[in-house]
Amino acid sequence: MYFSQSVSQNNGGPIMRERFSPFDPADALEDAEMIGIFLNEALQSRQVAHVASALQAVARSPGVQDLAQKAGLSSEQVIAILRAELPMSLGAAAARMRAVGIDTEDPEAPGSA
Numbered sequence: 001m002y003f004s005q006s007v008s009q010n011n012g013g014p015i016m017r018e019r020f021s022p023f024d025p026a027d028a029l030e031d032a033e034m035i036g037i038f039l040n041e042a043l044q045s046r047q048v049a050h051v052a053s054a055l056q057a058v059a060r061s062p063g064v065q066d067l068a069q070k071a072g073l074s075s076e077q078v079i080a081i082l083r084a085e086l087p088m089s090l091g092a093a094a095a096r097m098r099a100v101g102i103d104t105e106d107p108e109a110p111g112s113a
């Protein structure tokens with residue numbers, strides 16, 4: 001699927017069309033380290049929907065195999081743990097991350113920012 005955008009020039013010239021393909025962050029998550037950074041950044045947003053979306057992206061990513069290997073789990077187990085279903089608390093999301101070996105703090109703990 002492609003998205004197009006029309007761009008006209010200020011001098012009244014022809015209209016050009018640019019094609020854009022959709023971006024899926026899952027494609028860029030190649031290993032456990034990248035996944036950890038990605039999920040911790042999402043968690044810092046403190047927005048449950050954003051964190052749930054990030055967990056779903058990780059479950060689709062090629063790096064899930066590396067994450068599973070480092071956690072001593074199968075890819076299927078990691079995917080099952082990460083599958084985010086709303087409603088979910090930030091604490092539950094952090095617990096899922098820790099369950100698959102990603103170091104993170106509980107965002108709902110006292111003193112968390």
